[in-house]
């Protein structure tokens with residue numbers, strides 16, 4: 001079972017878009033996939049066509065110990081794709097858990113109660129390095145970092161890498177960065193080529209060969225509650241996420 | 256003196272770009288302007304060509320009471336434009352201030368020690384609704400909300416408006432939303448027109464007539480440490496921020 005946390009505290013770097021579209025493509029290949037929405041904004045939940053206010057059981061009830069995870073799982077329109085949904089109350093879990101012993105490991109322990117087998121668990125993280133993100137880093141084994149090809153994107157990376165390092169040393173020795181993904185890439189813009197070059201220099205072979213191109217269909221798909229594969233199957237966005245998922249699958253042999 | 260907080264907890268909505276470019280245009284009209292970088296990412300500081308690590312005195316020292324604000328002010332390449340710079344240590348001010356009595360009013364009190372007169376004070380806020388943003392909402396009288404013309408941009412607004420309302424009721428009766436700005440707008444994309452229409456329906460006459468168009472020069476300017484007026488004076492970005500600033504100046508008679 002692969003367990004991947006999609007993280008970048010910089011807002012708008014393409015985390016939710018990556019989680020939803022990679023999840024759907026993986027499910028289309030017949031793999032069993034669980035997506036976990038750990039963002040109180042609930043964007044993965046919305047992107048998959050669910051309404052957070054109408055969600056009863058969510059990641060919030062699971063993290064504060066009110067409900068075993070199995071009972072909070074929701075099915076999606078995609079066969080083989082399940083979701084642990086989110087809602088705005090999840091923001092208060094960060095405060096409620098502050099005094100809990102081993103507060104970073106609450107999600108890891110909750111996942112032990114899963115009753116069904118998944119080939120992939122993928123977590124969408126909020127744009128911060130708080131307790132919710134630390135729970136993802138403790139529960140998962142792999143980190144996928146989406147980076148928008150814009151100037152400020154490189155600024156925040158040091159803090160992200162420091163946080164991952166501390167978690168590796170103190171809490172989760174198995175954790176490793178297995179992929180860095182360039183998103184919203186436009187070949188015609190100097191700034192995009194600049195940033196992509198710097199990311200490649202820094203992360204070397206961890207950078208996916210696939211770059212997700214800037215594509216308006218990817219920005220439209222969430223408002224229709226659909227993944228790009230369904231919303232615009234022949235778009236660049238759909239091509240790129242299928243290509244990326246093939247790279248992720250090829251990693252199965254050696255991660 | 257106008258005091259404006261530029262706020263939106265959604266990352267990448269155009270806060271820093273708006274603060275820097277509006278500040279520079281205002282200074283060009285002969286007004287005395289103070290920009291305050293309240294984001295530990297220090298993007299306004301970087302965008303104005305300063306290096307945070309080499310900054311000794313910053314917003315951090317001012318907020319934790321180590322230094323009067325006057326001594327932390329930095330000059331910029333622009334005559335009449337001053338900056339209270341930021342650095343990564345500012346992130347720990349949020350933690351250090353948690354037990355301070357009246358912790359939301361620390362910036363408001365620090366500003367009382369300003370020794371010079373400014374026509375405008377504009378604060379760049381971090382992408383969150385934590386203590387730093389609350390300090391901006393307590394110290395300022397006006398709120399300018401940049402909204403990126405993308406689907407998820409509307410999702411987070413409720414929480415932002417709730418936070419502004421609580422501050423108005425409990426701490427700062429004078430606070431008012433005086434402008435909502437559509438950023439990264441592309442007339443050719445349905446999603447942009449949709450979002451702009453919804454924002455107009457919701458905020459009515461608070462929405463600036465000027466929309467900041469998607470313009471790659473605005474994305475490049477920060478990497479050169481320059482405002483758009485200097486980096487690409489005849490670009491759409493430069494035109495739009497000049498037009499926006501004219502609207503902001505016209506508000507002077509009635510805010």
Ligand SMILES: Nc1ncnc2c1ncn2[C@@H]1O[C@H](COP(=O)(O)OP(=O)(O)OP(=O)(O)O)[C@@H](O)[C@H]1O
Pocket residue numbers: 009010011012013014015016017018039041043125126127183184185212213214215216218219220222265266405406407
């Ligand atoms: N390749 C792309 N081309 C065009 N638009 C994109 C692309 N990828 C994502 N978007 C859009 O950009 C916005 C930000 O993307 P997304 O929500 O995936 O980022 P995020 O990192 O999850 O944001 P947050 O930090 O707020 O959770 C969304 O409106 C999304 O639809």
Ligand SMILES: Nc1ncnc2c1ncn2[C@@H]1O[C@H](COP(=O)(O)OP(=O)(O)OP(=O)(O)O)[C@@H](O)[C@H]1O
Pocket residue numbers: 010011150151152265266267268269270271272273294296298380381382438439440467468469470471473474475477
């Ligand atoms: N109109 C525009 N057209 C193209 N790019 C833009 C535009 N406005 C801002 N940008 C770019 O988009 C990115 C996000 O903008 P900016 O940094 O101003 O947002 P922010 O709200 O301050 O982000 P954060 O929440 O991280 O502080 C930056 O790389 C910026 O250069």
Ligand SMILES: [Mg+2]
Pocket residue numbers: 015016017039043044124125
């Ligand atoms: Mg997201």
Ligand SMILES: [Mg+2]
Pocket residue numbers: 270271272294298299379380
């Ligand atoms: Mg900013």
